[in-house]
Amino acid sequence: MFGACLAAVALFGFVLLLGNAIRDLLGLVLADQLPLPAFLELLVLLVPYVAAYALPMGILTGVLLTLGRLSADSEITAMRAAGVSVWRLSRPILLLGLAGMGLGLYLNFEAMPRARTRYQHTLAEVVRSNPLRFIVPHTFIREFPGFVVYVGEKEGTLLRDFWIWELDAQQRVLRIVHAQTGQFDFDEEANALLLSLHQAQVESRDRANPEDFSKPPLVGTFARSEQVRLPLDSVFARRTVRQKLKWLTLAELRERAAELAAAKSAAEAQHNADASELKAHAQRLLELRLVLQEKGQNALAILSFAAIGIPLGIRVSRRETSANLGVAVAISLGYYFLNVAAGWLDRQPELRPDLLLWLPNLLCLALAWRLFRRIGQN
Structure with missing residues (x-):
């Protein structure tokens, strides 16, 4: 059982790891913006994050297989004929589920938040350590807000055949700049690239109606331009990465909860307290409780899936791996759909979405108990 569960967890973990790597890192690797050692380090930091979600599905799949x-x-029939009850047969599996739940609690409240925070900091620092790596020749770079940049050749900080298009809010071209050469510098304090152009030609269009080609554009040439500032805030974060609530450890969540509760009490003590301010405090407290409950119920899902997998595995009696894998995926999808649906109610505190998050686990445990009783009666 342990070997099957370990293999299933590794399979689901690999799939989730691959998806996150493609989403976050593949573009940087293909653009030669992420060195191989940093890429491998970031993959390792993703492991606790994906393991927290792979454990429930892996345990369920291993039990079913x-x-x-x-x-x-x-x-199973032979064991039951020899006097081995279903409950006795289930004990080691339930103990494995309890051990997995303990591991899930550690991952959700400690390992995953620390790894996720370090992952974001490492990713930002790697890109920031060589911001000019972001400029890739023969590529239209659209990450700068209001600009599209193209570079024909790049030698260190020296650029050749440089193009830049300035766009308005409707993505219409307002100005076109073409320079034979250019020079990039990085302003770390302002988090921006400073661009100096040489032997450049500028074509400016009517800003009110840039697509009115009946009016001739203004064209000018110059030997050297003033520095153009291209902000990098939209490309990568500043040194302080904003932490999401999900990336906080248990101690940090408790500290944040105490601060929010104190702020809410202070606001309620004021006779002329603003209703919108009180509602905002209550909303932040609800969001914090949702994170706490979500982390806890994700860990409990490991035990719930182990429990429901026992009667299903005994009753289904499928030898085929694909069929058992399909049953596990279907149960997991249903569970996470209910979980996400409860999270949609975060703007309706009167429905207690923090408690509704536990409903999928309760349904799994109730169904497992019912199936256990039916098997015991046979």
């Missing part, structure tokens, strides 16, 4: 095979080979 093992018990399904035993049941299909009539070994």
Whole structure:
């Protein structure tokens, strides 16, 4: 059972790791903006994050695969004929689920937040350590707000065949700049690239109606331009990465909860307290409780999935790996859909979405108990 669960967790973890790597890192790697050692370090930092979600699905899949095979080979029937009850057969699996739940609590409240925070800081620092790496030749760079940049050749900080298009809010071209050469410098304090152009030509269009080509554009040439500032805030974050609530450890969440509760009490003590301010404090407290409850119920899901996998594995009696894997994926999708649906109610505190987050686990445990009783009666 342990080997099957470990293999299933590794499979789901690999799939989730690959998805996160493609979403966050593949573009940087292909653009030669992320060195290989940093890429490998970031992959390692993603492991606790994906493991927190891979554990429940992996445990369920391992239980279904093992018990399904035993049941299909009539070994479950032989054990029950020898006097081994379903409860006795389930004890080691439930203990494995409890151990997995303990590991899930550690991952959700300690390892994952620390790794996720370090991941964001490392990613920002890697890109920031060589911001000019972001300029890739023969590529239209659209990450600068209000600009599109193209570079024909790049030699260190020296650029050749440089183009820049300035856009308005409707993405219409207001100005076109073409320079034979250019020079980039990085202003770390302002978090911006400073661009100096040489032998440049500028074409400016009517800002009120840039697509009115009946009016001739203003064209000018110059040997050297003043420095153009291209902000990098939209490209990568500043040194202080804004932490999400999900990236806080248990101690940090408790500290944040105490601060919010004190602020709410102070606001309520004021006779002329603003209703909108009180509502904002209550909303922030609810968001914090949702994070705490979500982390806890994700860990409990490991035990719930182990419990529901026992009667399903015994009753389904499927030898095929794909069929058992399909059952595990279907249950997992249903569970996470209910979980997400409860999170949609975060703007309706009167419905207690923090408590509704536990509903998927309660349904799994109730269904497991019902199936256990039906098997015990057979």
